[in-house]
Amino acid sequence: MILITGGAGFIGSVLVRQLNEAGRDDIIVVDNLASSEKWRNLVKARYADYLHRDRLHELMQIGRLPWRLEAVVHLGACSSTTERDADFLMHNNFHYSRDLCRIALDAGARVINASSAATYGDGSLGFSDAPELTPRLRPLNMYGYSKQLFDLWLLREELDTTVASLRFFNVYGPNEYHKGDMQSVVAKAFRQIGESGRLCLFRSDRAGLADGEQQRDFVYVKDCAALMCWLLQRPDIGGILNVGTGQARSFNDLAHAVFKAMQRPCRIEYVEMPAALHGKYQHYTCADMTRLRGTDCPVGFTSLEDGVQDYVCNHLMQDDPWL
Secondary structure: OEEEEOOOOHHHHHHHHHHHHOOOOOEEEEEOOOOOOHHHHHOOOOOOEEEEHHHHHHHHHHOOOOOOOOEEEEOOOOOOOOOOOHHHHHHHHHHHHHHHHHHHHHOOOEEEEEEEHHHHOOOOOOOOOOHHHHHHOOOOOHHHHHHHHHHHHHHHOOOOOOOEEEEEOEEEOOOOHHHHHHOOHHHHHHHHHHHHOOEEEEOOOOOOOOOOOOEEOEEEHHHHHHHHHHHHOOOOOOEEEEEOOOOOEEHHHHHHHHHHHHOOOOOEEEEOOOHHHOOOOOOEOOOOOHHHHOOOOOOOOOOHHHHHHHHHHHHHOOOOOOO
């Protein structure tokens, strides 16, 4: 059995579908569907059982899980970078992750965890996933800090050779429709262009940086899932690993790609950045992919233009957009 927390969510549901394509449906999906639209992400998926997040937590209190688990992929966490309840994030993103990891390892299961590029803070120390850099990182928000705490725990317990903790950069793609304001800029751009024919981007608040030239490492969700499928077959590969393309692209680049995929003329309007983001905004991210490229990983990463084209044309513009 493969247990996937957050299995009805964005990255998790795409992973379930790719495992299905590889012939695997011995999957336990753990999530909290509540009244959200996340259930739609599971309609086309095949899996053995669904478990509410709280029920998994109850089972964890017993000290063991009632399945013979081959692997645990822990993607279930609060992903909101604006969440202000630090105690909630400490419990949900750190303690819960740590305890699940320990129980899974005790059961002999492979563990893959979702970390985040938010751990890098303002990027002033670079974006290397080398272990020695992790203790020096200073995240800009509590979400990033909660993810860093797990990575620090892995290093302290010397589990980084066993567990793969993946620092996802700016992921976009199908099955994020339920995420509301936390959807990718690609999804928001598609909706805004469809409604108004134009796209609003933040003005630059940094001297010498032109409007819309803030840069991110945008990575396609299908590539993230393909990487995790490979890592499930390679328990010998562990550590804190960046997951990105290794190339920084501007929001202007992204805008042009979306307009092109939609076959619309490019109309960009620059607006002031909200005061709440000042001092907490990453102007540049770019995954250092040296460590992953040093393995025999066969997964390639889709260019921004090709990823946006696939997402817009084969998902966002379809009547049934779910993967």
